[in-house]
């Protein structure tokens with residue numbers, strides 16, 4: 001397993017942020033999400049220092065769906081980043097941590113009236129309209145609260161850059177945004193700009209996740225710039241902003257290439273400047289929305305080994321005390337991870353094993369056929385790079401208690417979310433208080 005961030009081998013025991021995993025296991029129990037705060041801050045600093053241009057202002061919006069907690073919003077705010085939300089739950093979490101409302105941006109392809117009201121009433125920075133109908137709903141909410149709202153329009157630009165490659169054909173059926181190829185697209189924008197309750201900032205796109213190919217971003221930027229130019233000419237308006245979304249790739253295992261965030265940011269800035277110059281277009285501000293690239297590598301999950309099993313079929317399982325409830329990604333889309341027995345780093349004997357969770361699902365596998373140092377019950381297995389879409393996609397399946405989250409830095413640990421209790425697990429349940437025979 002590749003050591004990430006502040007991970008260190010101290011006499012055979014892994015340390016993160018200056019704290020040994022044994023100490024973390026003892027103090028907080030397992031499963032436990034551990035975030036290396038220094039690594040996370042370094043990722044943010046790298047993006048901030050390189051996503052800059054002399055020709056336009058830049059805004060970095062942290063995509064909170066990757067991982068969100070009140071503590072995380074404090075880190076994001078301290079770094080001077082903005083933040084996005086996709087649901088009233090995310091919005092509530094962010095607002096309740098006193099994050100500056102003007103730096104919050106709301107996404108979602110089916111925002112409820114309640115969600116729209118929440119955005120308008122709290123005067124958040126902007127709403128990214130998914131479609132033409134939302135413009136009417138947002139305008140109605142503005143009338144109700146006597147407010148004006150900044151809006152962008154999410155575009156489907158016809159580039160589908162999911163996982164490593166980009167193709168220019170299969171993307172038109174995405175549920176997100178309005179297509180730039182739609183013959184009504186000019187009138188859709190025209191309707192939005194005519195609403196006096198709305199302040200139209202510009203266009204948004206997001207071409208996918210885990211993108212390693214810089215050219216996919218450049219292709220997207222070129223399309224966005226050309227489209228912005230076309231609309232500003234046809235409607236004779238100034239469009240001040242574009243937002244090109246997130247999706248910057250992350251190395252999970254040796255199968256992925258290592259990504260230099262500074263390099264990719266500079267490349268994107270170069271593509272933006274080039275595209276704007278050749279389109280003879282001026283843009284005031286360009287935003288990006290990184291999520292995974294900020295938190296994925298900073299997060300690790302600690303598990304305690306319960307036991308092992310060699311099956312008649314020859315598979316050797318190591319059983320851990322969590323699983324698909326704290327990390328659904330392997331079951332959901334065959335995501336791969338690197339793991340290590342973190343309290344036995346000097347154990348040289350290695351075996352090919354499958355790391356299985358404790359849920360009642362055969363698919364509850366965290367890592368299949370991986371090389372792991374030998375371990376026994378009570379040992380600590382660390383799965384690295386679980387910081388994005390692990391905690392945020394966790395569930396109570398089999399009534400698992402959601403694990404605690406700690407941030408670690410310089411020998412100190414900070415409890416960010418406590419482990420769920422049995423009482424909390426049933427707190428919303430009611431029992432019949434009458435005879436139902």
Ligand SMILES: Cc1ncc(COP(=O)(O)O)c(C=O)c1O
Nearest residue numbers: 063206209246247289290291292
């Ligand atoms: C609109 C939007 N912006 C940003 C992101 C963040 O992507 P990533 O975490 O891959 O950077 C997503 C992810 O789905 C998204 O849908």
